[in-house]
Amino acid sequence: MLENHAKLMHFFASCDEVVGRKRLQKMVYIMKKCGVNFEERYEFHFYGPYSEELTLRIEEMCNLGFISEAMEEKKNYYQYRYKLTDAGNDFLSHSDIDLPELKGYIDGMNEKSSRFLELVSTMLFFEHLPKDEIEEKIYTVKSKQNYKPEELEEAWAFIQEMRPVS
Amino acid sequence: MAYRDEKLEEEKVFKDPVHRYVHVRDRVIWDLIGSREFQRLRRVKQLGTTYLTFHGAEHSRFNHSLGVYEIVRRILENFRDREHWNEEERLLCLCAALLHDLGHGPFSHSFEKVFKLDHEDFTQEILLGDTEVNRILTHVEEGFPKKVADVINKTYSDKLVVSLISSQIDADRMDYLQRDAYFTGVSYGHFDMERILRVMRPMEDQVVIKESGMHAVEDYIMSRYQMYWQVYFHPVTRSAEVILSKILHRAKELYQNHYEFKLKPVHFLSFFEGSPTLKEYLALDENVVMYYFQTWMDEDDPILSDLCERFVNRRLFKYIEFNPNLQMNEWRELYELFREADLNPRYYLEVDSSSDLPYDFYRPGEEGERLPIHLLQPNKELKELSRLSDIVESISGKKRTDHKLYFPADELRRMPEDSEVKQRILGILYGKEEQ
Incomplete structure (x- = not known):
């Protein structure tokens, strides 16, 4: 029952908290592309890969009390913080999902800005293309973000570091 | 005359119950409709298994695809000569609208889950592979199939073009809400599309709505909300x-x-x-x-x-409301009891959640999460819809999740009355007595 929810609880159990829905979306996508068996379906959106399935699953887990959501008002928008609850921990302890240790990778992503995670996830979305075409795509679909070549270099290195996760 | 500019001698029309007529004048569009890959959409129902609940819901993805094309065609008539709109993108938009669902398979939701497939991948393959559709698009221009594929994949450079086919207020949703309401026979799902089309404005990288059209958009958002609970889920x-x-x-x-x-x-x-x-x-x-x-x-x-x-034969499973947190122990017990009753729980017991059928409610979301609906104010500033609409704000915060437990009630009824296992199962499912 709720195996896909349990996988996400395992994700939250591997970190203290995740701040920001955009960050959460991109982190799960990056892990998925690095071989972690998350089953949420992603599509490309205005801000890069986005999963409605993930959004809804998070909402369900909040409503069931497995995850806590705290909303903070920022200048022109709201920001959300997510944490696994005791009920979530209890549910997770009874599930038999088989996922690798994620803590180191999640900590690594949590140290990065959501702008950077948007870049990495967008590069991974186009991973079926040759490297130069991926970079061309980034400058096309993310023209407003004005990513610098050194940011792309850093993103390539980051992807290399993340790959052993699977 | 170049193939991309060729017009049919006489306009062709398809009689349509939602838009009255679907108008086709471009030779390219006419040829695409006649392709075998597009005709196949007649054999894929728009709403999958919904016909087992609403018997009228036998309409196909073919109907819907023509409808989305027609809406985009009307939007573009309104956009002509407006700032930010590039008329050279017209044929690309029409093709993407017509072909956006080309990769859908039979009962695609369940098929994709079970066989780990993605219809979007097949849409790309049909557009770019050895198909009649690809040959027609290539005839327009060598790189044209790729452009159509990029628009449908939402990775095309001109985001305004993408947002016509796929955004929080796009031609796809405007067609399926009205079409699904019509064919299911429900009274929800209706909104004033003509009004929305009149107040849509092209901006640099998105379609926005003039503030004066806010109430028409509120109706559209409400119909999305109601259609979800009354039809889709x-x-x-x-x-x-x-x-x-x-x-x-x-x-x-x-x-x-x-x-x-x-x-x-x-x-x-x-x-x-x-x-x-x-x-x-x-x-x-x-x-x-x-x-x-x-x-x-x-x-x-x-x-x-x-x-x-x-x-x-439509001998479906029955269901009860279920809370996976509060009823975790009951789930485990039921699983064992079903085994004892010789009903394989892997096939006869299932918790179904709202996230199993993701449907995008309108959410203003967090900054940078996804693009919301923007209203264009008289001073030319953009404001997110729920900041101006109390109605949208109130339904944006509603609890929208649901879990149900499905099981074969008929099999349980057939078990001997004095079966202890039966009594224990019914006790968990219905309380003391069967209802």
């Missing part, structure tokens, strides 16, 4: 969907265990093995699937046979 439809998934899982499991089917399921073999080619994918439409289900009713495997009989 109807619990009886979900029951049919649960059984459909179980059939596919069972057939796949039998195949992997070298079960001898009476009729070799040739159309399914590549799906069971996890890698259908484009040709194999396109060969499996809903008519073929239903033929196999009818055939499998006579299979020796009692589970496959029973599940197919249930689906074909």
